Amino acid sequence: QSALTQPASVSGSPGQSITISCTGTSSDVGAYNYVSWYQQHPGKAPKLMIYEVSNRPSGVSNRFSGSKSGNTASLTISGLQAEDEADYYCSSYTTSSTPLFGGGTKLTVL
Amino acid sequence: QVQLVQSGAEVKNPGASVKVSCKASGYRFTNYGINWVRQAPGQGPEWMGWNSAYNGNTNYAQRLQGRVTMTTDTSTSTAYMELRSLTSDDTALYYCARSAWGDGVDAFDVWGQGTMVTVSS
Numbered sequence: 522q523s524a525l526t527q528p529a530s531v532s533g534s535p536g537q538s539i540t541i542s543c544t545g546t547s548s549d550v551g552a553y554n555y556v557s558w559y560q561q562h563p564g565k566a567p568k569l570m571i572y573e574v575s576n577r578p579s580g581v582s583n584r585f586s587g588s589k590s591g592n593t594a595s596l597t598i599s600g601l602q603a604e605d606e607a608d609y610y611c612s613s614y615t616t617s618s619t620p621l622f623g624g625g626t627k628l629t630v631l
Numbered sequence: 632q633v634q635l636v637q638s639g640a641e642v643k644n645p646g647a648s649v650k651v652s653c654k655a656s657g658y659r660f661t662n663y664g665i666n667w668v669r670q671a672p673g674q675g676p677e678w679m680g681w682n683s684a685y686n687g688n689t690n691y692a693q694r695l696q697g698r699v700t701m702t703t704d705t706s707t708s709t710a711y712m713e714l715r716s717l718t719s720d721d722t723a724l725y726y727c728a729r730s731a732w733g734d735g736v737d738a739f740d741v742w743g744q745g746t747m748v749t750v751s752s
Contacts, residue, residue, distance in 0.1 A: 557737065610676060612676075619678060
């Protein structure tokens with residue numbers, strides 16, 4: 522299985538909104554509503570930000586939202602803050618009953 | 632609080648084996664599966680497999696079948712991951728991560744701090 526496809530980098534200014542895409546196939550993203558998003562700061566473990574496409578775990582800011590259309594999922598961060606600068610990874614459950622991660626997107630807050 | 636604490640960094644020669652531990656605390660160990668995820672330098676995460684802390688069942692990534700073994704010790708709430716026949720391609724940061732919903736593998740809500748495994752002669 523190839524990794525899910527994410528843009529290598531995105532950027533935005535404080536207060537703006539950005540969207541990160543995650544493109545898969547009908548065997549993963551398109552097959553189930555089991556897409557998750559993780560935030561990873563340098564030297565830290567990943568943190569779950571979104572599960573089941575659009576649900577936020579307790580404690581995650583409502584500035585983070587997720588959606589999906591067909592084989593592409595998206596993470597939107599509104600009201601961008603300096604602390605949002607990190608790497609973001611998507612993950613999807615697949616028809617092989619295993620999860621598949623994306624290659625990651627580096628978010629830069631200008 | 633809920634946490635996973637992993638063993639320390641390892642340096643191994645090619646062809647050797649490594650065993651990483653992951654001690655859970657703050658929750659009922661047998662209620663959640665443990666996954667192992669590795670991340671090579673500058674790369675995205677790669678799911679290695681899942682181990683049920685309830686009954687010991689496992690599901691390994693196909694590309695690692697035959698080289699990896701995941702186990703749990705419920706008496707100490709500790710999970711283990713052993714990887715054999717190491718090559719330089721196995722150099723990575725290895726994480727244990729708790730299944731967010733029982734034994735599912737669709738999301739991981741608690742992560743260990745990571746264990747760096749370096750394979751070099």
